[in-house]
Amino acid sequence: MTNQDLSKLSSFHTKNLRKIARIFWPQRISNEELEHCQQESIEKILVERRWKWIGHVLRKSQNAIPRVAVQWKPEGRRKRGRPKTTWRRTAEAEVATMGQSWGTLRTLAQDRKKWKDFVAALVAHGKKGSE
Structure with a gap:
């Protein structure tokens, strides 16, 4: 976004x-x-819902369609110019700013309580320009 x-x-x-x-x-x-x-500000609501959905997808099996869709990378050359701001690029940028990897987030997401606390801390801290 x-x-x-x-x-x-x-x-x-x-x-x-x-x-x-x-x-x-x-x-x-x-x-x-x-x-x-x-x-709550709309930015906080969006960040919270995005990360709740990421946790939901990371808990799914490796062959589940939403997980395959999130991990899919198109092959070949892309068009000229700046890449479009997609949901995936936004999520990857947030993961990079947190200093986390997808692997650690995947293991964290398996425990729902820890994931819920992680999302609450993320929203309270104010990532992505949220206050």
Whole structure:
């Protein structure tokens, strides 16, 4: 997910929070005051759901379709220019910034309790620009 996509989602999220709180045009309220609704930021929600799904996929058998799809690398030459920001590249970049390998994450994901604690710590720490 690109920063532009994240910005669009964040603005959509705050716009809908304002609708729920019934704050319309003549009224003004800052984003800091809007945080009193105690809603998590959309970035944190996305990071948490991404890593929960990664754990789900890593617990599957080696031949399961979702796991094969995540590990699949296309062969041949790619097009010119910058590679597109894909879900896989985003996840690999996060793994690299954490200093982890897919092997250690695979063993960690087998224990659901440890994986849940890992995801909670990851979200609380604020990876990928989350506060």
